Amino acid sequence: MNEFNEINELFTNEWLQFIEFTSMLIQHILAKLSEEDQVKMRQLFESSKLGKEQIDFMLSNAIIDEEVQAYFEICMNTSKAHGAKKDLKQAFKQLTIAKEHDLNLNLNEAIVHYNKGILLLDLNSKELLSKILTERAKILEQLREYEECLIDIEDAIKFSCKTYPDLDQFKKDITEKLIGYNLKLREEFGPQRNRLNICALTENKQLPSASSLVKMNYSPDKGRFIQAQADIPKGTIVFAEEAYVKWLKPSQYEKFCYFCIKKITLRFFPCRNCTNVRFCCSNCEEEAWNKYHSNECNYLGVLKYFSYGHIAAQCLLIAGIENVIEIEKQTHAELSKWPKKEFKQDYHTFASLCAFDGDWPYPYNFTMCFAVLLVLRLLEKMNLITKQSEDYSTIGYIMIKLISKINLNCYSILNSKFRHLEALNVVSHKETNDGIGTAIYLSASLPSHSCDPNCMKIRNGSMLILTSTRKVKTGEEITITYRPHFKNRSFKDRQHYLYENYSFKCKCNACENVWENIGYSFKCPNCEGPLILNSDKTNYCVECSAANVISYDDVIKQYEESERLIRESKKLFAQNKIDESKELLLKANQILCSFYSHNDQIAIDYLLARCCELQKNYREALKYAKQVIKKQENIFGKSSLEVANTLLLCSLLCDRYKKTFGGIFQRQKRQEAKLFREKALNIFKCFSKSEIRVVSADFSHYLPYVIHILRKYGDEYSLNYCKV
Ligand SMILES: [Zn+2]
Ligand SMILES: [Zn+2]
Ligand SMILES: [Zn+2]
Ligand SMILES: [Zn+2]
Structure with missing residues (x-):
């Protein structure tokens, strides 16, 4: 499970470039300023919390204004130069090639060119679009991709002005085929589904996306928190929530639906205006267009450079700028009153989330402000605000607040795959570690952190699911990890991480009792007890209290070598080179002897058992499997x-x-x-x-x-x- 090594998805290559650029820019600007302004700017950015003062200073300074304008124009020009435009002539060219491939039965090639053509097509000619979608659907039918085919037919019907009786018949045929095909698949492979079946949630009036087993509560020291109002068995879905805002990494624009983050495989639906993003169907395109994309569509080439700014801009567009200003002016309902209200999915609720209130590091705080100024410039271009109005700076302050909230509450969206085995009601949950974007979930932002949490996160596209990992008793607080877990980081590392990123000192059960990450420790050279490794390279023995007795770098090098060996052996295993694979595993095993790395050792023994099984050496396979049991009994208990x-x-x-x-x-x-x-x-x-x-x-x-x-x-x- 990759629950424990999440990465911050907002740090895209574009954003890192932007940070690099602004770090140089601040030096450049400082050199140009009067002495008095230099002192002021240093004071503002070197040692204070980010807020109104910084934005006001930047907005009122002519030199900074010039730099913003210059950078903005560079972005606009490069994005204009790179972005392809809708082009009917090119579209027809692609469609003709597609047709040829179709006639020659090069179906996959045909699809590729249909896609290229559809992307360049002007959606004003609805009848034409409908015709092309029908043609693509016919190829998908031949490829037995009935589900994808059906989406194209439905969109074709939607865009067709005349009533096509044959289109309705086509739909009927494919629906029947789809049912038949699924039944056949079921016979051959057993029932499998890609989507997670969420049936466990019952109505919760206070928290619409939560199970009725939990409720929101308030206490002065914790703020709002989530509590079990009945015993919750292990493995229960506690929350299943759609994202309030979701942001797809620019590098993933071609691979996922820009709106619902569903994977694009064979076909897609284009944006009516741009060629940058793709949608899974016309409904997603419409919804995105109406909510925010109509405004941002022409400026994606600029927005992609400042991820935080882009999400903040989307929040403003979704809620409506006037609405946002109005809500921000109101005095907020006290947090203690929230448990009595329904927790709605709206900006009002979003505004009530906690914000990061630590110091932003220098000159990263300047980067943030610069991004805000650029977004303001964009909103001006979109004709949503004018520079003369007093709302201009207000929106600037609001955006800084939004960014602090996004920073504290965002979740990565992972490219996750589900295999649903109904027979055992088992969800095999494989998350690859590549994050594809970021999302904000309103009610799922409420559970507190614990280094020994009772719930874990599962993602399904842009949906977030929290399920209990052990029995939770009535009245107990629902907790998740904000990344550190006592089984993956030392006490010192956990405290450090949480303070740096969320500005609080963790007082969870695991931290109060100084639980250490023994499962990944080194064996103490003095007493063989667990030697805890901190990432600041200090280390100490839990048994004999020996401190800093080994070289951290050497130990990490050894560990990385064992990881490399395991990776290589898995590759060899996949190529059916069992002997070679086993040899590497044994080497890795030797290195890991000096570690208390239970999970790795279990993994190695398990892989060794499989190697021996394939070599038909069942005696040895059994030996390794029995070793796995012994270790599992120690970690998880005998009847786990x-x-x-x-x-x-x-x-x-x-x-x-x-x-x-x-x-x-x-x-x-x-x-x-x-x-x-x-x-x-x-x-x-x-x-x-x-x-x-x-x-x-x-x-x-x-x-x-x-x-x-x-x-x-x-x-x-x-x-x-x-x-x-
Ligand atoms: Zn979609
Ligand atoms: Zn667009
Ligand atoms: Zn803790
Ligand atoms: Zn020791």
């Missing part, structure tokens, strides 16, 4: 689901092992397999479906076997899992 999954693996290995023998030995192995299986089934019985869903996800390789075993040997209780 982790152990149950590995027990089933052992039983599978015994089953295979027995076939290589005859007579009495075979009987012995059969007996052993049965014992493993029964132990596993006994553990499974104690858990609910949803618990199995969370834990078994890591063992997806053996899931078909788990299902098979439960079906074949499980009693009535476990048979419930197998019902399709």
Whole structure:
């Protein structure tokens, strides 16, 4: 799970370039200013919190104004030079090529050119668009991509002025094929779905996107927080929320729907005006257009440089500038009154979120202000504000506040994939680590941080889901991690990170008791106890209190080498080079002997078991699988689901092992397999479906076997899992 190593998605290459540029610019500006102004500017940016003063200073200074204007024009010109425009002539050219490929049955090539053509097409000619979409749909039909095909047909019907009876018939045919195709897939591969089925949420009047098992509460020292109002079993969905604002990285514009962040695979729907972004269907295009894209569309080439500024601008556009000024003028309802109200998804709620109130580092704070000034200039271009009006600076202050809120409350959007195995009600949840954007969730911003949280985050496109990772008792607070977890960072590192990024001293249970990250520590050279490594390179032994007895850099180098070996061995494994893969794993194992890196060691033993299994060396495979069980028992407990999954693996290995023998030995192995299986089934019985869903996800390789075993040997209780 990558829960623990999130990265800040707002730091795109463009933003880093922008920071670099503004760091130079501030020197350049300082050199030009009068002595008096120099002192003032230094004072403003070197040691104060970001706010009104800085914006006022920058807005009133003619030299800065000139620089803003110059940079703004450079951005506009480069984006004009690079951006392709709608071009009907080019579009027809592409569509002709597409047609040729279509006739020659180069279907995939045809799709590529249809896409290029559609991107350049002017959406004013609706009849033409409808015709092209129908043509693309026909190819998708031949490719058996019925779901994608259906979206094109529906859009074709929407844009067609005449009534096409054949289009309606086409839709009917494809719908039938889709049903048939899904049934066939189901027979062949078992029921699988890409979307997470959220059925666990029941109505919550106070928090519309939360389960009725939780409520919002208020206390003077904590502010608003989320509390369980009934016992919540492990694996329960507590929140499932759509983003209030979502921002896609510019490098991902071609790969995801700009509005709903759904992955673009074969086809897409274009923006009516630009060729920069793509949508999954015309509905997303319309919604984005009406909410904010109509204003920003022509300026994406400029906005992409200042990620924070872009999100702040989107917030303003979605809520409406006049509305925002009005709401910001009102005195806010005291936070203590919030638990009595409905928590609506609107700007009013967004305005009530906490903001980062620490010091922004110098000259990064200048970068932020410069971004705000550029957005102001853009809003002027969009005819939404005028420089003469007094709202001009007000919007500037509001944007600084917005940026502080975004900084504190944003979540990364990850490119996550779901595999839904209904038979076991198991969600195998694989998140790749590439973040594709950032989102703000209003109610999911309420849970507090703990280094030992009781809920975890799961993403599905721009939707955020929080599920419980253990049983939560009535009255207990719902917590998530804002990145540090006691199992992935030392006490010192956690405190440091949270103070730097969220300006608070963590007093969670794990921190009050100074829980250390023993699972990733080095073995103390004096007493073999866990030696804790801090990222400031200090280290100390939990057992004998020895301090700084090893070289941090050397240890990290060793650890990285073991990681490299594991990566390489996985590659070899995928290429079916089992012997070579195993050799590297054994080397990595040797290095990790001097670490208490349980998770890595479990991973290695598990991989070794698989290598041996493929080499048909079942005896050794069993040895490694049993080692996995021992370590899992230490970490997760003897009757944990982790152990149950590995027990089933052992039983599978015994089953295979027995076939290589005859007579009495075979009987012995059969007996052993049965014992493993029964132990596993006994553990499974104690858990609910949803618990199995969370834990078994890591063992997806053996899931078909788990299902098979439960079906074949499980009693009535476990048979419930197998019902399709
Ligand atoms: Zn979409
Ligand atoms: Zn556009
Ligand atoms: Zn803590
Ligand atoms: Zn020691």
